[in-house]
Amino acid sequence: MKTIGIGVIGTAFMGKAHSIAYAAAGTVFGGSLRPKLEIVCDQSPEIAEAKRKEMGFERCTSNYMDVINDPKVELISICVPNAVHKEIAVAALAAGKHVWCEKPMSTNLADSQAMVDAAATSPQKTIVGYNYTQNPLVHSARDLIREGVIGDITGFFGVYDVDNEADPERPYSWRMNRELSGTGANADVMCHLVSVAHFITDSEISRVVGEYDIVYADREDPKTGTRKAVDNDDVCMAIARFNSGIKGTLRVSRVAWGRKCGLSWEVHGSKGMIRFDQERLNELQLFTQDQDPRQQGFRTILSGPYHKPYDAFLPNAGHNLGYVDVKACELNQLLTAIDSDTTTWPSFADGLQIEKVMDAIDRSAMAGQWMDVE
Numbered sequence: 001m002k003t004i005g006i007g008v009i010g011t012a013f014m015g016k017a018h019s020i021a022y023a024a025a026g027t028v029f030g031g032s033l034r035p036k037l038e039i040v041c042d043q044s045p046e047i048a049e050a051k052r053k054e055m056g057f058e059r060c061t062s063n064y065m066d067v068i069n070d071p072k073v074e075l076i077s078i079c080v081p082n083a084v085h086k087e088i089a090v091a092a093l094a095a096g097k098h099v100w101c102e103k104p105m106s107t108n109l110a111d112s113q114a115m116v117d118a119a120a121t122s123p124q125k126t127i128v129g130y131n132y133t134q135n136p137l138v139h140s141a142r143d144l145i146r147e148g149v150i151g152d153i154t155g156f157f158g159v160y161d162v163d164n165e166a167d168p169e170r171p172y173s174w175r176m177n178r179e180l181s182g183t184g185a186n187a188d189v190m191c192h193l194v195s196v197a198h199f200i201t202d203s204e205i206s207r208v209v210g211e212y213d214i215v216y217a218d219r220e221d222p223k224t225g226t227r228k229a230v231d232n233d234d235v236c237m238a239i240a241r242f243n244s245g246i247k248g249t250l251r252v253s254r255v256a257w258g259r260k261c262g263l264s265w266e267v268h269g270s271k272g273m274i275r276f277d278q279e280r281l282n283e284l285q286l287f288t289q290d291q292d293p294r295q296q297g298f299r300t301i302l303s304g305p306y307h308k309p310y311d312a313f314l315p316n317a318g319h320n321l322g323y324v325d326v327k328a329c330e331l332n333q334l335l336t337a338i339d340s341d342t343t344t345w346p347s348f349a350d351g352l353q354i355e356k357v358m359d360a361i362d363r364s365a366m367a368g369q370w371m372d373v374e
């Protein structure tokens with residue numbers, strides 16, 4: 001058994017989710033490569049020290065270069081706001097580290113391209129945190145589609161609604177600023193939906209027409225107490241054509257009251273349909289038209305050990321995996337790739353294709369016309 005030294009940068013929602021996955025990886029998956037929590041970083045030294053103790057890292061720092069330059073660190077998690085991803089990822093790859101970067105890759109295509117270029121000149125592995133493609137049940141859905149269970153794919157239709165910013169009194173944050181976040185709901189949640197669309201259809205979006213809405217035009221800045229203009233989208237919609245020839249629609253909102261993680265999608269086929277709702281992430285809905293018409297309807301398939309790697313967590317079906325378990329599946333893919341020199345999905349190169357779709361939606365929403373994905 002070998003260990004792999006881990007550095008995590010950022011300690012909030014995602015920094016914690018990655019750290020839990022690292023701590024669980026050996027117990028859940030076994031495997032010959034065992035993560036060792038070496039160093040954690042937060043811009044606040046007090047938070048860094050508190051998280052070091054809480055999450056069991058050996059060392060902590062408030063300077064991410066300490067993580068990159070740490071000789072004991074071989075794999076780095078980037079769990080900070082989007083605008084900082086590129087500089088960390090490029091430096092980490094140059095220093096010979098593997099990189100697990102949260103989504104979206106960056107705030108603009110040029111930065112994401114620079115990350116891909118850095119990965120192309122490094123033998124190290126990369127993966128982008130598109131965890132909704134890592135659910136064992138979603139992998140199984142793709143297998144069923146590939147096996148022709150719903151016939152030929154005729155369309156992809158997806159929604160990702162959340163109510164994170166639905167309250168107009170929610171204060172201004174980096175997520176509402178184009179410079180710090182990139183686009184709004186497009187960068188934050190549309191990217192997840194595009195990742196699923198690409199993964200589940202084995203195809204990529206090639207042309208879009210996009211539309212935006214800024215529902216709440218300004219918010220109170222907690223730093224100054226004054227109103228600050230929101231300059232990115234609360235709602236983002238797209239009609240899409242895929243390079244396989246299918247068509248679809250994608251709609252996301254960060255101001256949709258009641259939707260907590262309302263990522264749902266449908267793949268329509270010539271002989272049936274598969275539906276999924278992330279708020280019920282252990283259920284797949286399958287309709288096949290070959291049933292006795294008197295008994296026709298969607299079947300609910302509960303997640304279980306035959307949806308690999310569910311069996312690494314639990315021996316019995318219907319006992320349910322959660323969000324962090326799926327994050328552990330994502331990590332397992334990366335550790336396997338590092339250990340066996342296999343590929344990951346989505347690597348930085350695959351992630352760039354997702355960013356290009358978001359960019360085309362952005363250009364289309366600004367210009368009011370169809371746009372090709374570059």
Ligand SMILES: NC(=O)c1ccc[n+]([C@@H]2O[C@H](COP(=O)([O-])OP(=O)(O)OC[C@H]3O[C@@H](n4cnc5c(N)ncnc54)[C@H](O)[C@@H]3O)[C@@H](O)[C@H]2O)c1
Nearest residue numbers: 010011012013014015042043079080081082102103104129
């Ligand atoms: N995959 C998912 O489902 C998912 C969910 C939420 C967020 N994310 C992504 O994860 C990233 C982080 O999101 P979050 O919700 O954890 O963000 P957050 O704003 O809640 O936390 C960011 C963390 O980074 C730290 N930080 C900021 N700048 C830093 C710097 N220069 N050096 C060191 N630490 C710094 C902050 O102190 C904080 O701990 C974002 O890119 C976001 O889009 C992904």
